[in-house]
Amino acid sequence: MKKLILLYQNYFRLFNRQRDYPDTYKEELNYQASRIILLCGIIILVAWLPYLAYDSAIHPEITALPGLRLGLTVTGAITVILALIPAIRHRYALIILIFLGAYLEIATGVITGMTMCDPVYIGGFLFILMLIPLVPFPRIVSWSLMICAVGAFFLTGTLRGMVFTTTSQRYSLNDVLTTAVVGSIFIYITDKIRYKNWSSAVKVQTQNTSIENANRNIINSITYTKRIQESFLPSCTRLKSFFNDFMVLWQPRDIVGGDIYYVASSGGKTYLCLFDCTGHGVPGAFLTTVTLGILERILIERPGIDPASALARLNSSLQYRLHEEVQAGKSSDGADGVLLCFDPHYPDS
Template sequence: LAIKEQIGDSIDIAPLYRYLGQIDMEEGKITSAQEYFNQSLSFAHKHRLLPDISEAYYSLSLVHQKQGDYKRSFDAYVSYTTYKDSLNSSDIARLEMQYEFEKREKEQELLTKQREALQEAKLERQRVVLVFFIVAFLLVGLLAGFIFYNYKEKQRTNQVLLKQNNEITRQNREIESQKEEIEQQRDFVTKQRDQIADQQRLITDSITYASRIQSAVLPGEAMMNRLPWESFVFYKPKNIVSGDFYWATKLVDGRILLAAADCTGHGVPGAFMSMLGITLLREISGKPEVTNPADILYKLREMVIVSLNQQGGKVDQADGMDMSIAIINPDTLEMEFAGAYLSAIVVRSGEFNVSSDSINPRISQLNDISLVELRGNKMPIGHHVSGSQPFTNLNITLSKGDMLYLFSDGYVDQFGGERNIKFLLQNFRSLLMDVYPLELNEQKQIIANTIEEYKGNRKQVDDMLVMGVRIS
């Protein structure tokens, strides 16, 4: 093929492409085979090689059939039969034209000899009788020969037509047979599609039921209403079930524990991890020896490592969760905070009286509204290269009217906007300062609408969780 292309020899180029495609198709290289067949079809069209066009369409029909694209397979086969019938019709027309040409040629020759005979009769009237018999004999002989020739020619033509008719009949039977095969394959694919749909429905029903179970173990509206303060929870899983979870409970000593967590992954894997986290957090928070959030995170990390069999210290075992915990004394409004990667944000009207030497605040101010971000440690609940270092416990005194926000990173990591970039923590802080004066149900609605508008038609990249509490 390469040699023929180099020397410009176009003979057999189309068949060579087709043969290469047939070899690749037999070896299972469907995409490569389709490219060769398309090259064969393009070359045949360019040089008007009708037989090669017909065979190229037939090969493409087989390729599309193996790819499961039965519509394109059928269309290619229709083109194949069209060009095949066109070739047969061209052969018949050529034979008829040849017959008419030879007939006219013989008739012209007969007329010419008749004119010559008449002219000779005029010149030699004395030999009219003799010439008449001679000419008549010749005419009879020519007529007999002409009739015999036509008879043989018709026999040959009829044989050719009979063979072509038999070939057309055979091809029609093949088409009918292949049509039945295509219909059987279509029915088989339809059956498989229905089976997959049933399996997907069963899986979706199971995950939906798991979502109800997950919702049941999370603090419900009644539990949140038992808190001494107003609150809201914006909770939007990426899938039916979520890897984010939140928790609120009253400790043995009367303090209120609030927590937000983001488990490894989302969907079903994240939901399994969240169930583990809720179970362990419920167990730890129910013990009287619980004193501060840092100790809870430390104990929770030990229990997760044991539960996930991470004692071997394998670095690739990165399963776990990020979490922020705040414990508030409802009488003195003293709040203790600790975080594993996650932060907490407090917004108030007025200034914060905090010392950067005792905590790690990131303070922002807009007009008379201030925001302080309490940042957690850069290590997760689970195995980490940092080992078993303790978490840092941060303290801050809240005031009536303050808003406390706990959240996962799904909100700030959502892509969107004109430039398709993350929402970012800086914009989230500005949003919280804007909605701070509003009622909690309005805050929740604005937070939900803002991220939905920013996301637009893009997919949600992670589970989203924002918990807000108004201190009163």
């Protein structure tokens, strides 16, 4: 039994995946039908065969009973065959299941009516009626099947001369009517639950899609920002023009970041700087561009400036650019860094 359950689960896992919720409720019902249609077909295929012998023993005079039973088996076999074809199952599962349910409900009603409300058959008929709310049919279809099944029962029974004169027959009549009413109520409730679940899932899916799209756009923007930030970094060729031996390790935490290095020549001197700007990600990256822009301007305007003076000018310019006033005990945006100056006139510098 466990192997059969695992086989059925694997069947759905391989062939009935639902990546997205459908746009319409009808498509959602079709998807739900595609998940159970094979199991329903197998049950219908074999469930009624054992009753053939009982029909012949209890009501041998009703020759149509075996035919109705075998017709249900044939319908189940056709359903199984169609369910094993993915293209048909995915597109027409709901329609196939409706036809299967219609035959099951109406045939059971006819059989029960032909036996003139035999207590042996009435229990099975009530059970079949209560299956309707469990199947993912549209509400109007479920109510129609309920009406058709009960109508087939009364019509066939009336043609056979069924009258509810005895206490047992009236009891059975009460059971049928009560089951039909309760079943109709459950049809409404289960359909509302299915619709609410689908509607909520679609809303969540729409929100997730919006979030994913927004996140994708943000990542794309940050990735492009990384290209811009990398363009400010000196290339290996440029570094080789200043240093014979060097190693660079630059790994921003969030694609882009506030750490940056830079090398430049000014007034016959070589300047190497390392900065750690406040903030992570995009804010830190923006601040690195501001910092390097100010430093480049200082080196152009004051060729050969000493590192201390350059850092002092950089500090005041950053405060001005960021509209900050340094206050005691209050942190401010800016950068921590070091500026090295290599003077060829002083080989040990």
